[in-house]
Amino acid sequence: MTFFRTVCVALAALLVAGLTNARADTGTIRISFIKAGWVIGGTVGSGTLTFRGRTYPLTIGGLSYGLTFGGSQTNLRGRVSNIFRPQDIEGVYGAGSAGAAVIRGAQAVILTNQRGAVMELSGTQTGLILNLDLNGMALSLRR
Template sequence: MKSFCRAAMIALAALFGVGFASAAHADSGTISIRIVKAGFVIGGSAGSGVLHFHGHNYPLSIGGLSYGFTFGASETRFHGRVTNIHRPSDVAGVYAQGGAGAAVGRGAQAVVLTNQRGAVLTLTGEQTGVIVSLDLSGLALSLK
């Protein structure tokens, strides 16, 4: 619980800090990620992905926890853009989100997330599985 609170605080600081950070020299790239989420009250997620930045591919590792009402399992494949980065390592960090949702079968997903470095993920994708959730979740991305 203590690490969850810390992740939530970092995410809030990142959200407020984005408005103050200078984006004059920031760049962008594309990202594809696959996340598998499962849980009963406390949930976990894991996955992998690829950041495409300045003509190079950078493999990503993804992990996370959620706390609240979570029941079931799902897989989501996201594709989109990452903005406000200067180097590939700026993508690494904790992204926090609160939300409610349910999926049975297939469903479209869209999300915008920010980490403590100001990197902004704008993702769309498709979720498959059976899951119901009303939770706060933290997602940690790291370069492999």
């Protein structure tokens, strides 16, 4: 039920973002992070945002709580929309997640932050992990 609610909120955010900010721009994003835990998990990583012909380095950190067991390396890429400037990507992205990887698994996620930036990401997860948890991921420009 929580997963269904998360998907509905993400879809609503995409709809609102598409209707309210026609002047906003889109960029591409690549992130890579390591997640590990036992009930409480942690995430640390980095990435890049390419926006209006420039590349900006990113820092990622976060926590999760729920059924989390193991560790994994995740590499995602995709697009970020509804941003006017690179700083709009900064913030906390929250989601409920469910997944498993034994050696290698696919990942896809849509995330929204408090500024209205919407990330649509897909990629791979490598490792041994089982998770059904709530995640909070903070993303910021590396200065």
